[in-house]
Amino acid sequence: MRHALDPETFPRPLRPLARKVRDHVRLDEADALLALTTPHVLDLGRLADAVRREMHGDVAFYNLNRHINPTNVCVYTYNCKFCSFAALKGEPHAWEMTLEEVWQNAADQGGNDVTEFHIVGGVHPELGLDWYERMLAGLRQRFPAAHLKAFTAIEIGWFARKEKLAIREVLERLVAAGLGSLPGGGAEIFHPEVRAVICDGKLDADEWLEVHRVAHSMGLKSNCTMLYGHVERPEHRVDHLMKLRALQDETGGFNAFIPLAYHPENNYLGLKYHTTGLDDLRHIAASRLVLDNIPHLKAYWVMITPKLAQLALSFGADDLDGTVVRETIYHMAGAETVQAMPVAELERVIRAAGFTPVERDTLYNPVRRAA
Numbered sequence: 305m306r307h308a309l310d311p312e313t314f315p316r317p318l319r320p321l322a323r324k325v326r327d328h329v330r331l332d333e334a335d336a337l338l339a340l341t342t343p344h345v346l347d348l349g350r351l352a353d354a355v356r357r358e359m360h361g362d363v364a365f366y367n368l369n370r371h372i373n374p375t376n377v378c379v380y381t382y383n384c385k386f387c388s389f390a391a392l393k394g395e396p397h398a399w400e401m402t403l404e405e406v407w408q409n410a411a412d413q414g415g416n417d418v419t420e421f422h423i424v425g426g427v428h429p430e431l432g433l434d435w436y437e438r439m440l441a442g443l444r445q446r447f448p449a450a451h452l453k454a455f456t457a458i459e460i461g462w463f464a465r466k467e468k469l470a471i472r473e474v475l476e477r478l479v480a481a482g483l484g485s486l487p488g489g490g491a492e493i494f495h496p497e498v499r500a501v502i503c504d505g506k507l508d509a510d511e512w513l514e515v516h517r518v519a520h521s522m523g524l525k526s527n528c529t530m531l532y533g534h535v536e537r538p539e540h541r542v543d544h545l546m547k548l549r550a551l552q553d554e555t556g557g558f559n560a561f562i563p564l565a566y567h568p569e570n571n572y573l574g575l576k577y578h579t580t581g582l583d584d585l586r587h588i589a590a591s592r593l594v595l596d597n598i599p600h601l602k603a604y605w606v607m608i609t610p611k612l613a614q615l616a617l618s619f620g621a622d623d624l625d626g627t628v629v630r631e632t633i634y635h636m637a638g639a640e641t642v643q644a645m646p647v648a649e650l651e652r653v654i655r656a657a658g659f660t661p662v663e664r665d666t667l668y669n670p671v672r673r674a675a
């Protein structure tokens with residue numbers, strides 16, 4: 305029983321939810337729908353904060369990471385209407401790094417001072433799995449202390465299809481080359497009604513989940529995401545969260561969930577609105593409450609701004625992601641946040657919110673550095 309929670313102090317519609325949270329009773333689909341739609345966002349945040357504090361006390365995590373996007377050339381450029389990053393080969397905004405450029409990019413971005421390279425890209429029609437193996441092996445050789453968190457399930461699924469290999473074989477080869485874990489991208493919204501509109505023809509829900517299932521069965525950890533704030537309805541989001549929770553019950557392999565707020569600029573979806581601050585906080589809080597088996601919840605500051613991410617720490621989030629440097633996917637979609645956050649600034653933001661900053665590695669082990 306969470307004694308500090310008195311359900312009678314909550315607005316009437318939230319009281320049944322508050323009782324369940326107080327008594328550690330798992331939320332069902334109707335509860336999830338209520339959480340994802342309630343106008344009582346501050347009260348929902350109070351519930352999520354109780355859960356978050358029980359899990360992590362006053363700790364708020366961050367990491368020293370860098371993003372590398374080797375290419376934005378993508379076979380799904382016309383399929384993924386929400387994506388502002390992808391390009392067709394030969395388009396003026398397309399880029400393709402050579403292996404040397406990837407390694408140089410990593411070196412320019414801090415090399416072994418960072419604990420994680422987050423490497424994702426377009427699904428390139430020509431580059432073979434061997435190119436990516438050489439990329440990872442070259443990074444591992446040059447930066448042995450850095451964890452390589454690379455390739456969304458979409459990229460892994462493509463490698464399997466292109467090379468006519470099983471998902472497990474692809475992952476085994478990439479792990480042998482240096483892969484440490486998988487990021488959570490590409491999940492979008494699992495429901496086929498939504499996928500048909502925003503990313504028709506890309507991996508479906510079962511395929512996305514299968515990539516992570518296989519990864520987890522091999523001992524790899526991964527993250528998961530949900531892209532909200534476009535054409536989906538709340539019921540679709542409930543379905544999405546339930547599918548992630550079910551896989552986590554099965555494997556326990558997800559480290560963190562990252563709700564991703566849709567950014568409308570420079571893409572083919574034709575929507576004009578950004579999510580509001582309350583939408584973002586509601587999603588953070590609702591996902592903390594529903595995903596009771598996923599240990600960490602990231603408020604990705606690049607996406608929702610450092611100011612809102614700071615507030616999100618009191619709405620269920622326990623992680624602000626990292627220093628990043630040169631974020632591309634969101635900035636091509638209209639994000640107006642800076643492209644990097646120095647450690648001192650991340651720590652200042654966390655402390656000012658009343659939490660204790662803890663630098664973590666990709667697997668959430670605290671990082672101890674000489675002063």
Ligand code: V47
Pocket residue numbers: 386387388389456486487488489490491492527528529531562564565566567568569571604625633637
């Ligand atoms: O898969 C693409 C999303 C994702 C847009 O695992 C968009 O630690 C909003 O997955 N508006 C990539 N979102 C980012 C991602 C991620 C980020 C930070 C940390 C981790 C992690 C993963 O970005 C894509 C897609 O869902 N995305 N375009 C857009 N216009």
